[in-house]
Amino acid sequence: MATENLKDKTAVCGVGHTPYGRRLNRSTIDLAGEAIRNALDDGGMERDDLDGLIVSFGTPIGADADTLAYALGLKLKMYNQTWAHGRFTASCIQWAAMAVNAGLANAVACLATISFSGFRRPMMGGAGDSEGAREAGGGHGEDPVFGMTSPGAGAALVARKYFARFGATSQQLAAVPVAFRKHASLNPAAIMREPVTADDHQNSRFVCEPLHLLDYCLINDGAACVIVTTSERARDLRKPPVYLSGMQGLPGGREEFIWTYPGFGTSQQDVFDYRPGLQPVYQMAGATPQDVDALFTYDAFSILAWTALERFGFCGQGEAAAFTQGGRIEVGGALPMNTNGGLLSEGHIMGWNHQVEIVRQLRGECGQRQVADARIIQWANAYGDSLIYRR
Amino acid sequence: MAEYKKPLPAVSSLNQPYWDGLRRRELTLPRCNDCGKIWYPPAPFCPVCWSRNFAWQRLSGRGKVNSWVVFHQAYFSSFKDDIPYNVAEVELEEGPRLLTNLVAVGNDDITIDMPVEIVFDDVTEEVTLAKFRPTRKA
Numbered sequence: 001m002a003t004e005n006l007k008d009k010t011a012v013c014g015v016g017h018t019p020y021g022r023r024l025n026r027s028t029i030d031l032a033g034e035a036i037r038n039a040l041d042d043g044g045m046e047r048d049d050l051d052g053l054i055v056s057f058g059t060p061i062g063a064d065a066d067t068l069a070y071a072l073g074l075k076l077k078m079y080n081q082t083w084a085h086g087r088f089t090a091s092c093i094q095w096a097a098m099a100v101n102a103g104l105a106n107a108v109a110c111l112a113t114i115s116f117s118g119f120r121r122p123m124m125g126g127a128g129d130s131e132g133a134r135e136a137g138g139g140h141g142e143d144p145v146f147g148m149t150s151p152g153a154g155a156a157l158v159a160r161k162y163f164a165r166f167g168a169t170s171q172q173l174a175a176v177p178v179a180f181r182k183h184a185s186l187n188p189a190a191i192m193r194e195p196v197t198a199d200d201h202q203n204s205r206f207v208c209e210p211l212h213l214l215d216y217c218l219i220n221d222g223a224a225c226v227i228v229t230t231s232e233r234a235r236d237l238r239k240p241p242v243y244l245s246g247m248q249g250l251p252g253g254r255e256e257f258i259w260t261y262p263g264f265g266t267s268q269q270d271v272f273d274y275r276p277g278l279q280p281v282y283q284m285a286g287a288t289p290q291d292v293d294a295l296f297t298y299d300a301f302s303i304l305a306w307t308a309l310e311r312f313g314f315c316g317q318g319e320a321a322a323f324t325q326g327g328r329i330e331v332g333g334a335l336p337m338n339t340n341g342g343l344l345s346e347g348h349i350m351g352w353n354h355q356v357e358i359v360r361q362l363r364g365e366c367g368q369r370q371v372a373d374a375r376i377i378q379w380a381n382a383y384g385d386s387l388i389y390r391r
Numbered sequence: 392m393a394e395y396k397k398p399l400p401a402v403s404s405l406n407q408p409y410w411d412g413l414r415r416r417e418l419t420l421p422r423c424n425d426c427g428k429i430w431y432p433p434a435p436f437c438p439v440c441w442s443r444n445f446a447w448q449r450l451s452g453r454g455k456v457n458s459w460v461v462f463h464q465a466y467f468s469s470f471k472d473d474i475p476y477n478v479a480e481v482e483l484e485e486g487p488r489l490l491t492n493l494v495a496v497g498n499d500d501i502t503i504d505m506p507v508e509i510v511f512d513d514v515t516e517e518v519t520l521a522k523f524r525p526t527r528k529a
Contacts, residue, residue, distance in 0.1 A: 127467060129466075133401060136406075136432040136433075137432065141480075143478075143490040144398035144467065145398055145400050147462060147467060147473065147476055147478060150466055153460055153462070153478065157458045157459075160458045160459060160460060161457070161503075164503040205463065207464050208460050208462055209461035209462075265457065266457075268430070
């Protein structure tokens with residue numbers, strides 16, 4: 001496979017972010033500028049070292065790439081931007097890796113800026129959410145005609161189906177937000193740090209049943225930035241390189257529904273027993289799920305941790321409910337997940353905060369929540385894309 | 392008819408026959424004349440075999456509940472008085488799945504795989520929505 005040529009050829013050389021908060025009252029350009037400068041400082045780099053920019057989340061929630069280029073006085077040879085969905089984190093980093101490897105740029109800042117508080121109308125669901133107005137409906141199953149709106153409603157459809165198909169319960173699902181909150185309690189940057197219990201989860205109100213409030217991520221403000229360069233260049237910079245060892249792209253088609261894996265039977269998916277085999281990301285990295293020291297995933301809704309685990313073969317189909325019990329996904333457990341607290345508790349920076357945490361874990365910078373001797377960390381999502389990082 | 396304030400469907404050149412069918416009280420979807428696939432959402436050719444040889448076919452209007460959710464949060468002010476309201480994904484006998492609201496059933500009485508049948512809801516003079524209710528024994 002051609003992507004094997006990129007194994008360990010590129011690396012993350014700097015990470016940075018702003019404070020995260022429920023309502024920061026700050027401009028998106030201001031937030032983006034701070035995250036970019038912090039990432040450059042982290043890598044011991046100057047403005048002129050940066051010649052590429054990939055923005056994961058622009059208008060109307062964040063700052064756009066072209067705006068940032070001129071407002072911040074960047075000197076770019078290339079920029080690019082995905083539309084306003086959280087699913088593109090791995091894609092942006094993959095494109096940055098390909099760009100620096102192809103010589104389009106020397107160092108690419110990959111960035112998301114989030115200001116949910118900056119708009120008068122809520123963007124997630126309802127009349128201010130343009131998702132459902134897309135021809136053939138929204139990307140998370142939105143269909144406003146029937147009151148079907150917000151990304152969480154699509155996750156609720158998956159959760160109901162999961163509970164029924166595999167005999168799992170909402171009580172079991174509580175293990176995910178409880179674990180991630182525990183991690184957030186060890187993370188000074190996290191927005192929600194007060195520990196919660198499974199009872200707190202069960203007693204929290206329903207938003208879209210069967211999902212409770214504590215199954216939902218935060219709606220907040222902040223920015224996070226990751227700088228990608230060639231491994232050769234990264235080795236000459238301030239911090240030890242964190243290598244991009246494996247990657248697989250975002251799959252699409254009728255067998256895909258954003259919050260689960262093929263064969264699950266949501267939207268127009270067929271129903272069959274899903275067997276992941278060894279996913280391409282592992283083949284490229286020369287690793288298996290057993291080699292992964294910590295797993296990070298896009299936890300906009302707690303059920304996504306289960307479908308991600310099954311999609312990549314950390315456990316069998318229908319087994320994630322049991323797999324996530326007993327502290328297994330907590331720091332100190334066999335497979336720590338989202339040690340930053342995730343979107344559920346650190347903050348919703350579209351998974352960019354997770355990339356920052358992965359890099360810091362592999363550098364051993366995570367203090368109380370450090371995963372001992374972390375060497376290989378994976379970003380793997382319910383919707384099927386992935387990155388494997390190693391130190 | 393009282394003014395209807397809920398969101399209305401985005402009608403396009405591609406899905407116009409679907410909405411015209413509902414107006415006639417017929418549930419119709421495109422069916423491939425080559426491979427037999429019936430699909431949703433409407434597309435310019437068969438998403439399985441890419442044949443352009445298809446025709447809109449009337450369906451039975453029967454199906455089963457594949458999954459469902461209950462909204463406890465009023466995202467749309469026009470749905471505020473309906474809280475808590477259900478949204479179901481109904482799997483039609485012919486295969487495709489449609490999002491809909493289940494009527495004539497309490498939210499607590501909905502079950503996975505519950506048999507349902509179509510109810511045509513004329514929400515405006517131009518628009519009829521496909522809703523579903525538990526199948527009545529003949």
